Amino acid sequence: MFVCLGNICRSPMAELVFCDMLKKAGRESEFVVQSSATSDENVWNGVGSPVYPPICKLLQAKGISCVGKRAQVLTKAHGEEFDLLICMDDSNVRNARRIVGEINAHKCVKLLSFAGESGNVADPWSTRDFEMAYADIKRGLDGLLKQL
Ligand code: 4NP
Numbered sequence: 366m367f368v369c370l371g372n373i374c375r376s377p378m379a380e381l382v383f384c385d386m387l388k389k390a391g392r393e394s395e396f397v398v399q400s401s402a403t404s405d406e407n408v409w410n411g412v413g414s415p416v417y418p419p420i421c422k423l424l425q426a427k428g429i430s431c432v433g434k435r436a437q438v439l440t441k442a443h444g445e446e447f448d449l450l451i452c453m454d455d456s457n458v459r460n461a462r463r464i465v466g467e468i469n470a471h472k473c474v475k476l477l478s479f480a481g482e483s484g485n486v487a488d489p490w491s492t493r494d495f496e497m498a499y500a501d502i503k504r505g506l507d508g509l510l511k512q513l
Contacts, residue, residue, distance in 0.1 A: 366447040367476070368461050372402030372436040373417045374489050375453040378424065379476060379502050381416075385429050386510055396513075400434075401443060403460035407436040423495050444469035451476050451509070453502075454485035477501065479508035 367383070369376035380400035387393040407414040413436030415421075421431040444450065444465025450473045452458045462470040477484050486505065489498040 366439070366443055366450045367398075367400040367453075368403060368439055368450050368457050368473075369400070369453040369486075370402060370404050370457065370460075370488075371407045371490070372400055372438075373407050373414050374420050375486055375498055375502065376400035376402070377416045377431065377434050377436075378420050378499065379451070379453070379506060381424055381429050381431060381434065382427075382499075382502060383506050383509070385427075386506060390510065397447070399437075399443075399447075401437045401439040403439055403457055403464065405438050408438055413437050419495050420489070423499060439464050441465055444472065448472065449474065451479075451505075454488065476505035476509070479506075479512055480504040481508065 367376040367379040377400050380398055384398050387396060416431040416434050424431055439461060441464060450461050450465065452461055452473055452475055458473050458475060461473040476486055486501040487494065487497045489495045
């Protein structure tokens with residue numbers, strides 16, 4: 366489960382790119398991959414927002430479709446269901462741990478830790494630099510796939 370604040374930029378990008386990588390590696394049947402938000406800002410009356418258009422455009426250029434992906438909020442039950450809750454930054458880790466509780470707090474890790482880095486994925490909501498977020502996410506996902 367990839368986790369960010371709004372589930373319309375970073376974590377859906379990680380989900381969709383990782384699914385594409387798994388498909389190309391012939392390993393998609395081995396994993397359940399989703400993404401979710403620590404806030405409910407992008408879910409209205411139970412309906413999640415689609416992926417942020419600039420992210421869709423970037424992914425489309427790489428042959429990856431965002432069609433059908435809608436924001437969802439991370440729940441305590443996800444903490445039971447998933448083996449890893451892979452967060453984009455420190456505040457996501459703090460919030461995700463609060464949501465899933467102490468018993469599954471150890472599952473909340475940062476994506477870039479799989480690349481051997483201690484930093485956060487650049488937040489394109491504030492930087493407006495979508496390629497930089499993609500580059501960070503791809504480094505983390507390459508390390509993750511290697512580890513899996
Ligand atoms: P994300 O980016 O956490 O990467 O999906 C954001 C999207 C929306 C908001 C903040 C961050 N927002 O404040 O609505």
